[in-house]
Amino acid sequence: MALTVLVVDDDFRVARLHADIVRATPGFAEPDSCASVAEAMRLAARGVDLALVDLYLPDGSGLELVRSLDCDVFVLSAAAEAGTVRTALSRGALAYLVKPFGAEALSDRLGAYRRYRALLDGADVVQQDAVDAAIRVLHGQGAGTRPKGHSALTEQAVAQAVAAAGEPVSAAEVAEQVGISRATAQRYLALLADQGRLDVQLRYGTTGRPEHRFSPVRAGAGPLS
């Protein structure tokens, strides 16, 4: 039985992006989308397995919605205050993704959620082992499969350097920032771009090969220019 998902985001482009990811993930039905607390409550009342909730909503608090919904919830939000994260988890969010994130990050967690449901739905009564296993499945290696020659720590450092830069940066600049070689920075930046997590622009105007400049993919609120 395919799992039903409701995408709750007031930016229709973002909602569509997330719906596309759900659609592309095996085991999930065609997702619904809506843009407000009121509409989310109405659609969820029809029965839905999982809601993907942005915390910034026009008619109320996403955090309050997390508490009010009777279905499972993932929070997908640009809000990265530690207190917000804790409150969301405390109110029942089973996952918290900080925007911007790559399609694979969400897809992986959807896959993990499906396995979590399979473990708990497969039995009427569970032992402690099964409870622990289900929770671990849900929260296990959520990071995407990484090719050989790439380390999780270096990938994080590179992604953070780009995010912190506030403007497009070159491989050389990231290399200096992180303390790695230009070639290694280049490899990671290319990987992140391939995963859809970074945008690439070319800087023309000087002699020689144009420089690749990298910036975070914008999936947050506000119009894209």
Added chain:
Amino acid sequence: MALTVLVVDDDFRVARLHADIVRATPGFAEPDSCASVAEAMRLAARGVDLALVDLYLPDGSGLELVRSLDCDVFVLSAAAEAGTVRTALSRGALAYLVKPFGAEALSDRLGAYRRYRALLDGADVVQQDAVDAAIRVLHGQGAGTRPKGHSALTEQAVAQAVAAAGEPVSAAEVAEQVGISRATAQRYLALLADQGRLDVQLRYGTTGRPEHRFSPVRAGAGPLS
């Protein structure tokens, strides 16, 4: 700052047992106890970090209490129906322990909760990797007992060597300090890092695989004992 805990169980013997476990776990204040939903709401309103909630309560549903409480919640219950587990987690339970369980099971999870709080309280704004790390600390390996092939004495010696170093250290340095092999030091350091007790940095700059360097996790506001 010691974390405050409220034990909610209508069996006073069980409540006392759980309170004793909390009392015996470092980093927690003298716990409060109560035996009903009404009393739990009243005591929690004064501010409490964590409630340990039994689902069978005389004046109402423990599951409803989980949703209503504004603090973090662990469910400790003999109720082992899969649907109940899912509902509890969906309503915000950060952990679910099926009665009867050993003192160590609860004590380990309290320790994991403390590290989870330290990770999230230690920063105003967090990155995705910090969110993931905090969740892993709460639900991952760190939540359980020590795996096979690890001794408490060695673990302690390794942790002390890192604490005493005053700067990030490599596995080879810890091995030399403690008098164990590099591979064994590596195993313990990796475990402690997975448990959220140590930070890992990579030392770049030479050809070959970068060296993992370990240091104590920077605690959040207030000293952890």
Added chain:
DNA sequence: GATGCCGTGCGCACAATGCGCAGAAGTCGG
């Protein structure tokens, strides 16, 4: 004394990095 389990060390496969360079991808001038 035999057996099984636990924790450790050993040794090695391989993961992840930097180096250096070939060549890709531009600009510029004739």
Added chain:
DNA sequence: CCGACTTCTGCGCATTGTGCGCACGGCATC
């Protein structure tokens, strides 16, 4: 339009460190 030149990217290879399977010693149990 084309060749020369510049600047940058991508990649093969050597290097260094990690992670893991397995053997072994010690100890507890029968």
